[in-house]
Amino acid sequence: MMNLSSPFFHKAMPTNKVMMLVCVALIPGIITQVYFFGFGVIINLILCAVFAVSAEYTILKLRTREPRTSIQDNSALLTGLLLAVALPPTLPFWMTFVGVWFAIIFGKQLYGGLGYNPFNPAMVGYVLLLISFPVEMTAWLPARELAVSLPSFYESSQLIFFAQTADGLTVENFRQLADGFTMATPLDHLKTETTLGRMNSEIFANPDMALNLNGWKWVNLMFLLGGLYLLAIKIVRWHIPVAYLLAMIITSFLLNTYDNQLYAAPSFHLLTGATMLGAFFIATDPVSASTTPKGRLIYGALIGFLIVIIRTFGGYPDAIAFAVLLLNIAVPTIDHYTKPVIYGHKKETELHD
Amino acid sequence: MSKSIVKSVSSKSIVEQAKGSFHGGIHPAEFKNISNQQSIKDLPIAAQLVIPVKQQLGQTGEVVVNLGDRISRGQLLVKATGILSANIHSPADGIVTSLSPAYVGHPSGMKSAAITIKTDLEQSEGKIFEPIDWRNPSNLEEIQSRIRQAGIVGLGGATFPTHVKTSSREINTLIVNAMECEPFITCDDRMLKDIPKQVIEGAQIVANLVKAKNIIFATEDNKQLSIEKLSEAISKTTESIPMSIVVAPTKYPSGGEKQTIELVTGKQVPSGKIPASMGLLVQNVATLHAVFNAVVKGQPLYQRLVTITGNLVDRPGNYWIAFGTQITDLIEHFNVDVNDCEKVIIGGPLMGQSVTDFTAPVTKATNCLIFNKADKTEKAWLTQTTEHQPCIRCGECEKVCPADLLPQQLLWYSQSDQWENLQQQGILDCIECGACAYVCPSEIPLVQYYRYGKSSLKDIQRKNVIAEKAKKRFDFKEMRIQREKAERAAKHKKAAEARRQAALDKKNDSDGKQQAINDALARVKQKKASVGQAQGVAQTETDEKKES
Ligand code: SF4
Ligand code: SF4
Numbered sequence: 001m002m003n004l005s006s007p008f009f010h011k012a013m014p015t016n017k018v019m020m021l022v023c024v025a026l027i028p029g030i031i032t033q034v035y036f037f038g039f040g041v042i043i044n045l046i047l048c049a050v051f052a053v054s055a056e057y058t059i060l061k062l063r064t065r066e067p068r069t070s071i072q073d074n075s076a077l078l079t080g081l082l083l084a085v086a087l088p089p090t091l092p093f094w095m096t097f098v099g100v101w102f103a104i105i106f107g108k109q110l111y112g113g114l115g116y117n118p119f120n121p122a123m124v125g126y127v128l129l130l131i132s133f134p135v136e137m138t139a140w141l142p143a144r145e146l147a148v149s150l151p152s153f154y155e156s157s158q159l160i161f162f163a164q165t166a167d168g169l170t171v172e173n174f175r176q177l178a179d180g181f182t183m184a185t186p187l188d189h190l191k192t193e194t195t196l197g198r199m200n201s202e203i204f205a206n207p208d209m210a211l212n213l214n215g216w217k218w219v220n221l222m223f224l225l226g227g228l229y230l231l232a233i234k235i236v237r238w239h240i241p242v243a244y245l246l247a248m249i250i251t252s253f254l255l256n257t258y259d260n261q262l263y264a265a266p267s268f269h270l271l272t273g274a275t276m277l278g279a280f281f282i283a284t285d286p287v288s289a290s291t292t293p294k295g296r297l298i299y300g301a302l303i304g305f306l307i308v309i310i311r312t313f314g315g316y317p318d319a320i321a322f323a324v325l326l327l328n329i330a331v332p333t334i335d336h337y338t339k340p341v342i343y344g345h346k347k348e349t350e351l352h353d
Numbered sequence: 354m355s356k357s358i359v360k361s362v363s364s365k366s367i368v369e370q371a372k373g374s375f376h377g378g379i380h381p382a383e384f385k386n387i388s389n390q391q392s393i394k395d396l397p398i399a400a401q402l403v404i405p406v407k408q409q410l411g412q413t414g415e416v417v418v419n420l421g422d423r424i425s426r427g428q429l430l431v432k433a434t435g436i437l438s439a440n441i442h443s444p445a446d447g448i449v450t451s452l453s454p455a456y457v458g459h460p461s462g463m464k465s466a467a468i469t470i471k472t473d474l475e476q477s478e479g480k481i482f483e484p485i486d487w488r489n490p491s492n493l494e495e496i497q498s499r500i501r502q503a504g505i506v507g508l509g510g511a512t513f514p515t516h517v518k519t520s521s522r523e524i525n526t527l528i529v530n531a532m533e534c535e536p537f538i539t540c541d542d543r544m545l546k547d548i549p550k551q552v553i554e555g556a557q558i559v560a561n562l563v564k565a566k567n568i569i570f571a572t573e574d575n576k577q578l579s580i581e582k583l584s585e586a587i588s589k590t591t592e593s594i595p596m597s598i599v600v601a602p603t604k605y606p607s608g609g610e611k612q613t614i615e616l617v618t619g620k621q622v623p624s625g626k627i628p629a630s631m632g633l634l635v636q637n638v639a640t641l642h643a644v645f646n647a648v649v650k651g652q653p654l655y656q657r658l659v660t661i662t663g664n665l666v667d668r669p670g671n672y673w674i675a676f677g678t679q680i681t682d683l684i685e686h687f688n689v690d691v692n693d694c695e696k697v698i699i700g701g702p703l704m705g706q707s708v709t710d711f712t713a714p715v716t717k718a719t720n721c722l723i724f725n726k727a728d729k730t731e732k733a734w735l736t737q738t739t740e741h742q743p744c745i746r747c748g749e750c751e752k753v754c755p756a757d758l759l760p761q762q763l764l765w766y767s768q769s770d771q772w773e774n775l776q777q778q779g780i781l782d783c784i785e786c787g788a789c790a791y792v793c794p795s796e797i798p799l800v801q802y803y804r805y806g807k808s809s810l811k812d813i814q815r816k817n818v819i820a821e822k823a824k825k826r827f828d829f830k831e832m833r834i835q836r837e838k839a840e841r842a843a844k845h846k847k848a849a850e851a852r853r854q855a856a857l858d859k860k861n862d863s864d865g866k867q868q869a870i871n872d873a874l875a876r877v878k879q880k881k882a883s884v885g886q887a888q889g890v891a892q893t894e895t896d897e898k899k900e901s
Contacts, residue, residue, distance in 0.1 A: 005460065005801050007787030008702040009381050009536065012749065015742045015794045073742050115743030237748065286747040291761055293751070335762075342779040343376070343611060343756040344624035 019074035025226035036215035040089030052080025055104035082122035143215025227280025240300035247304030278320035295338035371601035373619035389539035391670035402677030411437025426479025440504035444655035444675030447472035458713035482651035503647035509637030525632035532608030535701030541638035545579035549586035555645030663725035742795035750789035760789035767806035
């Protein structure tokens with residue numbers, strides 16, 4: 001059909017390309033994750049992508065919509081990938097399936113599809129999994145340098161599909177260190193140890209902790225790199241990530257200054273868990289984020305603040321998903337109170353001559 | 354480069370940088386070089402002209418010629434009725450061959466009232482007004498009525514009758530809008546290059562009329578040559594009202610009246626107010642030239658400068674074209690290959706409209722005609738509107754909106770028919786510039802949604818007014834009915850009262866009789882008391898009957 005009504009000019013990157021570029025920006029982070037945590041990451045990515053697209057397709061068919069255009073906007077793919085990089089690399093495949101389908105159906109399509117979902121779909125799926133399968137969802141492998149051995153591609157797929165390898169090894173075996181201890185994620189470890197009354201100086205002095213942290217640090221740095229790329233090509237605007245990271249720094253700095261043995265330093269919070277993934281890829285999901293410039297600052301800052309608070313005082317080790325979903329709820333209110341002043345509605349408008 | 358120009362002439366302090374800026378804006382490809390290289394030319398009068406009876410904002414005028422009339426160039430065809438209306442004159446000598454409705458370019462394809470003229474081969478000079486000595490202060494009233502007589506309207510595209518704007522006498526500054534920010538259009542630019550003195554004189558006439566103390570030409574820094582020509586002309590002139598040039602960085606839509614004002618003054622026009630409330634009058638270059646023509650040359654507005662451009666035109670440029678000239682004639686004159694031309698854009702690519710029926714004529718609103726082959730590889734052209742992707746609330750639109758609106762929210766409320774919220778979000782402050790749609794990654798035809806939203810809102814407001822009136826009528830009727838009812842009730846009560854009184858009198862009168870009957874009945878009752886219940890019931894029935 002011909003376009004008969006102005007404007008006849010258009011210059012923008014199409015939405016499907018935007019989504020695709022966000023997927024591309026995940027690559028450095030993904031490669032680093034594979035390096036430190038093994039090939040399970042890749043398998044999860046493939047599974048999530050397939051599950052997400054098939055879920056989208058099925059639902060659209062059920063809603064008697066033409067699935068092609070929606071699939072082609074790449075948003076389902078992106079939801080799948082975002083969930084995949086947040087999952088432990090050896091999560092049983094059927095859990096992944098549940099999470100992805102839940103994300104697409106309940107996080108997105110039931111609200112009317114892309115653009116209408118108040119919540120970040122990937123985080124909806126993540127939280128469902130975290131609440132339903134807390135053990136499996138926190139069963140991260142130790143980072144490469146720390147691990148006795150990382151599962152190979154073959155072993156990873158066996159762990160994912162059959163819960164054990166041909167040699168009878170389970171995820172727990174791979175999580176055990178040389179000294180027989182099981183290594184949790186640094187956030188998890190810190191939480192457990194702090195609860196046991198240990199002081200930060202002790203906890204961080206542990207060489208295992210340092211090695212494990214190193215892996216997480218690199219993963220975070222690479223997601224940061226991808227995020228900076230998105231900033232540079234103007235797909236992501238600076239408001240949310242900057243406010244989010246600044247709020248995290250300030251909150252953790254204040255806590256840390258108050259008691260540096262009880263509360264971790266800003267550098268720890270910034271470079272562990274899903275901090276950078278959250279800052280550039282999750283909190284910035286435009287559909288579920290605040291849409292006014294001021295609102296985006298508030299939205300990002302509150303997420304950053306909540307992450308540190310929940311990590312420090314909450315029951316779960318990481319908090320990106322909870323913080324993001326909580327703020328998703330607040331978006332209409334934030335938007336309402338941060339509307340920009342429309343042209344001609346400002347107070348002082350007299351003309352000097 | 355633009356900066357150096359500003360500097361080189363700024364020693365004369367005629368040219369200065371804009372002190373204000375407006376929010377958002379876009380930088381579309383300009384395509385101005387296609388048409389701004391050639392100097393202004395005349396286009397010969399076409400054999401037939403189809404002149405729409407309504408060419409401006411406001412009321413339709415009254416047709417004052419008849420079928421078969423022989424008319425001369427400059428003769429009045431349509432007489433203004435009311436304030437918001439404008440005269441229309443014949444651009445040519447000829448004969449009125451039809452007064453039936455014709456297609457005049459309405460997007461819906463609807464036909465409107467039009468005057469069709471078969472033009473003569475030989476055309477006369479056609480001067481009908483006496484020139485006015487506008488420098489003589491006693492002629493101000495005459496100038497004002499001349500602007501009205503000549504049928505001048507805003508030629509920048511808004512077609513607001515100019516005499517309404519020039520009736521103010523409390524203007525400080527006349528701003529000449531020479532921004533011409535939309536791609537392809539170059540008629541104002543070319544006018545300032547070729548005939549700057551006439552434009553300056555037109556500006557002086559208007560400034561003099563509205564008692565403005567100074568004149569500011571507002572333009573963009575991509576029009577270096579016309580800035581040079583203009584400042585040269587200004588520095589040579591002996592006119593009394595001081596003039597200067599303000600140059601803004603090229604950005605669309607700096608030519609919007611509100612944006613121009615913000616650029617020049619750094620102030621915004623308060624919502625619901627007009628620029629005159631700030632002591633400002635904004636006039637477009639072509640409009641001021643039309644004023645010059647009417648006052649100095651005595652020529653009514655029956656033609657205008659039109660940019661003919663696009664990759665299908667063999668001699669692009671700016672031409673004086675008579676109103677009523679049909680696009681079909683232009684297609685022939687400029688050797689446009691119709692097979693490649695699926696539509697013609699009237700105006701610019703961001704705010705213009707398109708026609709596919711090429712019998713549409715040039716009118717007072719036609720500043721530009723684009724004959725362009727829709728090149729699928731050229732990304733700038735939006736070619737399809739079939740199915741857009743959903744809004745992902747990316748906020749790109751908000752970033753470019755010159756009215757500081759949240760276009761994504763406007764879209765949301767238009768789509769869901771939430772008119773009240775739509776109004777609260779400021780839809781009525783949207784200037785339909787199309788910047789939001791230009792950047793939207795989901796290619797949503799946002800402006801179309803807003804037009805729909807605005808017209809629905811107007812409908813509702815109209816309905817509300819009607820409903821309000823209806824309610825008043827209803828309330829009044831209710832009140833009347835109630836009053837009549839009350840009156841009737843009072844009357845009835847009175848009548849009933851009277852009747853009761855009468856009955857009472859009668860009763861007193863017949864009391865003796867009644868007593869006798871009762872006594873007799875009592876006797877019968879006593880007799881029958883022993884007979885049993887059945888009779889008792891019958892007795893009751895009789896009593897009841899009696900009562901009824
Ligand atoms: S630019 Fe388009 S997709 Fe982005 S928020 Fe605006 S309307 Fe939505
Ligand atoms: S069309 Fe309206 S909403 Fe869109 S950018 Fe222009 S003024 Fe803003």
